[in-house]
Amino acid sequence: MELDRIEKLLEKYFEAETTEAEEQILRDYFTGDSVAEHLQEYSSMFSYFSHAKEERFTKQVPLKPRVDYYKWISVAAVAVMVFGIYFGKDYQEQREAEYAYQQTKKALGLLATNFDRGTKKVAYLNEFQETKQKIYKNN
Template identity: 50%
Template sequence: MELANIEKLLEKYLDAETSIAEEKELKNYFLSDNVAPHLQEYQAMFGYFSTSKNERFTKTIQLKRKKTNWKWLSVAASIVLLVSVYTGYQNNQQKKAEKIYAETRMAFGMLAANLNKGNDAILQLQHFEDTKNKIFKQPKK
């Protein structure tokens, strides 16, 4: 009866349908010395499971570190720096141009004011000349 039970449990084990208690029963059977001859091929498998459980890996494992790709980061930083310098240069040039335009406009305004003063002075001289000519009755040239 026990052999028939073991064969049923082995079939369930191969179909992955056994419980932990049933697997322990199979393990105990195959680790004993009285295994049926037609089931001895499974004895090696269960023997391997019990011995491999006690194995330990003692060597150190060198894990590869994931290197950060600094080259791409430096390229991106260089591009950002170039764009910001170019933009700053353009803004600086525009501010200089606006400042020069304002100074030129102020200079032309001062020139126009002085020319208007000169024109006023010439008009006064012309008025004086006309008045003098009326008084002294000199002919016009």
């Protein structure tokens, strides 16, 4: 009867469905002397688990002071953002000023070209005016 119960608990154990109390029953059974011969192979496993549970790490672990990298990364990110905004704004203003200068230069060039054409036409008018004055003076 007890052997059937142990085998059922063992199946539940390997399917990870046992409770703490059932696992304690298995540990007690397999660490005892009256283990059935066909279950003898599990005895070493459970004895290992009980020894491993009692095992403790005795070396002193040196603790290093934890460096808070996130704080320094955030400080660097803010510095980069401020740098980018400050100099990016200046760069953008410089680009806009350069663009305005180029557009003004283009407009003044167009004005000069048209003004030059206009002065040529006015030169003909001046010639006409002088000729007209000569005609009026002669009469």
